[in-house]
Amino acid sequence: SNISYIMRKTKFGHLEHIWFGERMPVGADVDSLVLKHSVTAGGTVNYDESDETYSLDLLTLEWTSAGKGDFRVLPFELVMPDGSRVCDFVFEQAEQGVGLVPLIGLPQAHDLSAERNHALVEEISGGSDDNACDDRDNATDVNPEHLIITMRDRVYDIRIKLIYTLWSECDVITRRVELINDSDSAVEIRRLMSFMLDLADRRFVLTSLHGSWIREGQRQETVLPVGIVSSGSTTGNSSHRHNPAFAIAERSADEMHGRVYGFNLIYSGNHIKFVEKSEFGLVRLMSGINPDGFCWHLAAGEKFAAPEAVLTFSDQGYNGMSHNLHRFVHDHIIPPAWRGRERPILANSWEAYYFNFNQSKLLRLAKQAASLGIELLVLDDGWFGKRNDDRSGLGDYNINTRKLPSGLSGLATKINNMGLQFGLWFEPEMISPDSDLYRAHPEYAVQVPGRDPSLGRHQLVLDLCQPEVRDYIVESVGKILDEVAISYVKWDMNRHMSDVFSVVLKEQGEFYHRYIIGLYEVLERIFKPRPDVLLESCASGGNRFDLGMLCFSPQIWTSDNIDPIERLTIQGGMSLFYPLSTMGSHVADSPHSQTLRHTTLATRFHLAAFGCLGYEFNLNFLNRLQRKEIAEQIEFYKKHRRTFQFGRFYRLPPAKDNKIHWQVVAEDGRESIAGYYQTWQRAAEGCDLLPLTGLDPRQTYRLSTRPLRLELERFGGLINHMLPVQIKPDNPLLRLTGKFYTLPDSAESYTATGRQLQVGVMLNTHYSGTGYNSNVRMLGDFGSHMYLIEAIIDKQSNQEDAQ
Numbered sequence: 001s002n003i004s005y006i007m008r009k010t011k012f013g014h015l016e017h018i019w020f021g022e023r024m025p026v027g028a029d030v031d032s033l034v035l036k037h038s039v040t041a042g043g044t045v046n047y048d049e050s051d052e053t054y055s056l057d058l059l060t061l062e063w064t065s066a067g068k069g070d071f072r073v074l075p076f077e078l079v080m081p082d083g084s085r086v087c088d089f090v091f092e093q094a095e096q097g098v099g100l101v102p103l104i105g106l107p108q109a110h111d112l113s114a115e116r117n118h119a120l121v122e123e124i125s126g127g128s129d130d131n132a133c134d135d136r137d138n139a140t141d142v143n144p145e146h147l148i149i150t151m152r153d154r155v156y157d158i159r160i161k162l163i164y165t166l167w168s169e170c171d172v173i174t175r176r177v178e179l180i181n182d183s184d185s186a187v188e189i190r191r192l193m194s195f196m197l198d199l200a201d202r203r204f205v206l207t208s209l210h211g212s213w214i215r216e217g218q219r220q221e222t223v224l225p226v227g228i229v230s231s232g233s234t235t236g237n238s239s240h241r242h243n244p245a246f247a248i249a250e251r252s253a254d255e256m257h258g259r260v261y262g263f264n265l266i267y268s269g270n271h272i273k274f275v276e277k278s279e280f281g282l283v284r285l286m287s288g289i290n291p292d293g294f295c296w297h298l299a300a301g302e303k304f305a306a307p308e309a310v311l312t313f314s315d316q317g318y319n320g321m322s323h324n325l326h327r328f329v330h331d332h333i334i335p336p337a338w339r340g341r342e343r344p345i346l347a348n349s350w351e352a353y354y355f356n357f358n359q360s361k362l363l364r365l366a367k368q369a370a371s372l373g374i375e376l377l378v379l380d381d382g383w384f385g386k387r388n389d390d391r392s393g394l395g396d397y398n399i400n401t402r403k404l405p406s407g408l409s410g411l412a413t414k415i416n417n418m419g420l421q422f423g424l425w426f427e428p429e430m431i432s433p434d435s436d437l438y439r440a441h442p443e444y445a446v447q448v449p450g451r452d453p454s455l456g457r458h459q460l461v462l463d464l465c466q467p468e469v470r471d472y473i474v475e476s477v478g479k480i481l482d483e484v485a486i487s488y489v490k491w492d493m494n495r496h497m498s499d500v501f502s503v504v505l506k507e508q509g510e511f512y513h514r515y516i517i518g519l520y521e522v523l524e525r526i527f528k529p530r531p532d533v534l535l536e537s538c539a540s541g542g543n544r545f546d547l548g549m550l551c552f553s554p555q556i557w558t559s560d561n562i563d564p565i566e567r568l569t570i571q572g573g574m575s576l577f578y579p580l581s582t583m584g585s586h587v588a589d590s591p592h593s594q595t596l597r598h599t600t601l602a603t604r605f606h607l608a609a610f611g612c613l614g615y616e617f618n619l620n621f622l623n624r625l626q627r628k629e630i631a632e633q634i635e636f637y638k639k640h641r642r643t644f645q646f647g648r649f650y651r652l653p654p655a656k657d658n659k660i661h662w663q664v665v666a667e668d669g670r671e672s673i674a675g676y677y678q679t680w681q682r683a684a685e686g687c688d689l690l691p692l693t694g695l696d697p698r699q700t701y702r703l704s705t706r707p708l709r710l711e712l713e714r715f716g717g718l719i720n721h722m723l724p725v726q727i728k729p730d731n732p733l734l735r736l737t738g739k740f741y742t743l744p745d746s747a748e749s750y751t752a753t754g755r756q757l758q759v760g761v762m763l764n765t766h767y768s769g770t771g772y773n774s775n776v777r778m779l780g781d782f783g784s785h786m787y788l789i790e791a792i793i794d795k796q797s798n799q800e801d802a803q
């Protein structure tokens, strides 16, 4: 709706990229936008002697040729039938149409209107499912339009199809490439990127997400140097090291303003991005399957499809880019049955018990969970085989009846009877050398014959290139899903790949890609017939957080790091490209098992609420006040769950560098919730401003602090300054009092129009070392507040005021 993408055919048949950015009038003269070449540049190769100003190295292109004078990192490398790498693609034809161009074997953005048509056909034929997707009727989508451009090599019958799909309501274009070999010899594909985009440099900054286990989603900004900036994964999954998503923006852009381009890939395997700035100031971007270790044999008559890439542009800063991508993920990536469907609040057994659980412990956890308002109990790792640690059992599906005497069905029934849904953890892509499956089928494991394999977390990977292995997983997981009342699955994957080799492949360079195709097939076969099972994918946390997995799993376990202060960076980074509803986000115990940091229960909730909320610690250890606090958190979350999960999310520019501000605004704009987080306490900081955005300037709102109570224990000996008698800080009486009595934290309330609120709210004084009263905001290190903003007066009555 708000962007234009313009290209044209050159006189030699190449495709010149002219514009991607703000919407331009259709049919207008684009000459002012075109890169000029009035004279030859020294040191270039002329494409054709008839025009010495025409060099592929100087053009902005939609697709390029190899070995014809374009010296960038090329988006493809083909070993041609003549053994050379030279190949010159020129325009053959363009077809425009409506609807999707199907992508076989890989996930692609889906079109709800197609789903609606399908439902209609089923309805007409009498097979409609009334519960299928409540949101379908409200879907505003129009059929996406597509454009297929075919480019043909000048010598061989080898074609490239550039496939563009337009998602107008999200300002997103998806792009991909297919290579078709109609020659009579095989072609070897050494590299085939999903897209390339050439832009004239505008002092661009590259934003990308990097990290490691328990440190995913770290936002990194690089002012583009001349040369190549590249990152990707070689681990067999999209990886926590370098997420496939990235952005480039003009240097002046910030969260709220400026021109920002966003990119992502609908793919979960080895990927790479290249951002190259040429010596002539041309910026060339591309991403796709990582060519490292990749080699695909394309026989005569075959075609190869690269994964779909996602491109967007916004002139409303990084938040604008995020909003386009969030909407796109909500509407066109996550499975249609979960579009706009609220996610349950869960309790997970992992950080409560790790492997050390049994039925009665789980039932005690479930009982507590149910009494607090939690809706789903998830049994994590350790329910099968001899799995009492991470050294055995993966690949086996026999239930450990010593731990679970009533079996999974019995346990699920007992949990259901408490009013909770039941969820189960699986790690289906793995095999432990100490497992019945390995003893029976060592050939199912990924390893090179004659070479000792290296293990990761003491386990091997199952070879998903083999059809028997895929069948084994589909049948084993499917059987449990059919026999047990399971409404949620956590699908884990806990190692990087090594020793890759498949007994069924002739060309081992195809392994990684065929593995991922196999994984998608398995997920499709298990979950397509069971659309109401909520799938949360996980790979040691966010080691496979990508759009490919989101096509099957509406949410992903963002990180094994549940410390809220760490999650500010992790979820804040991820939110650039992925909406809140895709992020599993829990309240854990404090001190945190990943950092030993102490945080308050309030801060843990204030962070976890910006995502799909869960609780992951032993709820039986809570005291009465903590139970009350959690019950209130859950009540609050349930009341505002739609806003938290599906509202419009903003990262707000912090007024100070020890503060972080998040805000989410409901779809209808009538309520909003702001999170105010303090990393380190500073002495005598002075006044504090709560920045807000996204509100209707004419609407009147009431802003109020979510009420908090302060635990006495936090204040140690300082508490004596408030008491009529002196008590030692470690006095058992004080500890006992702390179990029953808390202090109120400052609660503020303002009535104001959106216009007033958006200039920022002057908050009550921050604690400054001069005493406590109930109007002082008591934050301390890692403190936080949450503010609820609700529309109270209809905007019509404010019109006069606005004038």
Ligand code: DGJ
Residues within 6 Å of the ligand: 350, 380, 381, 425, 492, 494, 538, 539, 540, 541, 557, 559, 560
């Ligand atoms: C890694 C996951 O990220 C954790 O949440 C947990 O499920 C463990 N695996 C279980 O082994």
